Amino acid sequence: DSGVTQTPKHLITATGQRVTLRCSPRSGDLSVYWYQQSLDQGLQFLIQYYNGEERAKGNILERFSAQQFPDLHSELNLSSLELGDSALYFCASSVAAGGTSSYNEQFFGPGTRLTVL
Amino acid sequence: AQKITQTQPGMFVQEKEAVTLDCTYDTSDQSYGLFWYKQPSSGEMIFLIYQGSYDEQNATEGRYSLNFQKARKSANLVISASQLGDSAMYFCAMSRKTSYDKVIFGPGTSLSVIP
Numbered sequence: 001d002s003g004v005t006q007t008p009k010h011l012i013t014a015t016g017q018r019v020t021l022r023c024s025p026r027s028g029d030l031s032v033y034w035y036q037q038s039l040d041q042g043l044q045f046l047i048q049y050y051n052g053e054e055r056a057k058g059n060i061l062e063r064f065s066a067q068q069f070p071d072l073h074s075e076l077n078l079s080s081l082e083l084g085d086s087a088l089y090f091c092a093s094s095v096a097a098g099g100t101s102s103y104n105e106q107f108f109g110p111g112t113r114l115t116v117l
Numbered sequence: 118a119q120k121i122t123q124t125q126p127g128m129f130v131q132e133k134e135a136v137t138l139d140c141t142y143d144t145s146d147q148s149y150g151l152f153w154y155k156q157p158s159s160g161e162m163i164f165l166i167y168q169g170s171y172d173e174q175n176a177t178e179g180r181y182s183l184n185f186q187k188a189r190k191s192a193n194l195v196i197s198a199s200q201l202g203d204s205a206m207y208f209c210a211m212s213r214k215t216s217y218d219k220v221i222f223g224p225g226t227s228l229s230v231i232p
Contacts, residue, residue, distance in 0.1 A: 002161070033219070043208065043222040056219050088160060105152070106220060108162035 003027065004109035006091050012115045018079040021112045025072055025093030031055070032074040033094070033106060034066055038087035049074055078114070086116045119144045121209050121223035128228050130199045137184070138194040138226045140209030146170075150212050151192040152220065153183065157205040165207075168192055196228075204230045 003026035013019055025032050034046040036059075045058035049068035060066075063081075068074040078085060092106040120143040130136035142151065153165040168176045168183045176183040184193040192211075196203055209223040 002163075042224050045219040045221070048219060058219055090162060092162075105164055105167060107164065108154075110161050113160070 002107040002109065004091060004093050004107050006089075006109035006112050008112060009110065010113050010115075012117065013081060014117055015081055015083060017081050017116075018077065019081065019114065021076040021078070021089055021091075021114075023074045023076070023091030023093075023109055025074070025091075026107055029093035029095050029107070030072065031094045032068055032072070033092040034060075034074070034076050035090040035092065036087045037090060037111075038084075041087075043090075046076070081116045083116050086114055088113050119146075119149075119211060119213070119221045121211060121221055123209055123223040123226050125226045126224075128226055130196075130203075130228065130230055132201060132230055132232050133198055135195060135197045136199055136228065138196070138207050138209075138228065140192045140194065140223060142190050142192060142209070142211050144190075144211065144213075146213050148213070151183070151185070152210040152212075153181070153192075153194045154208045154210060154222075155203075155205045156208065156225070157202075162208075166194070199230045201230050201232060204228060 005024045007022045030051045033048045037043045046060040047066050048056040052068050063079050066076045088111045090111045091109045094106045122141045149170045151168045155163045166178045166181045168185045175185050180197045182195045206225045208225045210220045212220045
C-alpha cells in the first residue's frame with residue numbers, strides 16, 4: 001500500500017458526461033501528479049500540483065481540469081467525455097516539487113478505471 | 118525533449134534465472150533521475166529502484182539492480198533469481214533533477230516468468 005488513495009476505483013459513464021476523480025496523497029506529501037494510462041498512448045503525464053498551485057502541465061486536454069485543495073487532496077475533472085477518454089487514471093504524490101530533494105520518488109495510487117460508453 | 122525507449126515489448130524468463138530489461142533514454146539535461154516501476158496485472162504502479170545521473174555506483178534494491186551506463190544513455194534493470202510474482206509490466210522512467218516537474222515513462226516491457 002503506497003499510502004495514496006484514489007476514488008472511485010471504477011467509473012462507468014456515457015459520452016458527453018462529466019466525472020470527478022479524487023486523490024488523497026500520502027501524509028506529508030505536497031505534490032500531486034495525475035497520469036493517464038491508455039492502451040494506445042501508454043502512460044502520459046497530465047498535470048502536477050504543489051501545495052495548492054499548478055506546477056507543471058503535460059498532455060492534458062482542455063476538457064480536463066484539476067485542482068488541489070488546502071487539505072492537499074486533489075480532484076481531476078473530466079468533461080464532455082469521449083470514448084477515447086476511457087483509460088486508467090493514476091494519481092501520484094511526492095514530498096517535494098523538486099530541486100530540494102535528492103530525487104523525486106513518486107508513490108502511485110491504485111488508479112481509477114474510467115470506461116466511457 | 119526527453120524520451121525513453123524500451124525495445125523489448127515482451128520477455129520470458131525461467132524461474133530462478135536472471136533477466137535484463139533494456140532502457141535507453143535521451144536528454145540534454147546533465148542532472149536527472151532514472152526510475153523503474155513495476156505494474157502487475159492488478160494495475161498498481163510499484164516503485165522499484167532509482168538512479169541519479171551523478172551517482173557513481175549502480176543502484177541496487179534487493180533482487181533489483183540498475184546497470185547504469187551514462188555515456189551510452191542506458192539504464193537497464195536486472196532482476197536476479199526471478200520469481201513467478203515478477204511477471205508484470207516494467208516501465209523505465211526519467212525526470213529532470215532541476216525541477217522534477219514530471220516523469221516521462223517508456224512504453225514498458227511485459228515480463229513473463231515461466232515455472
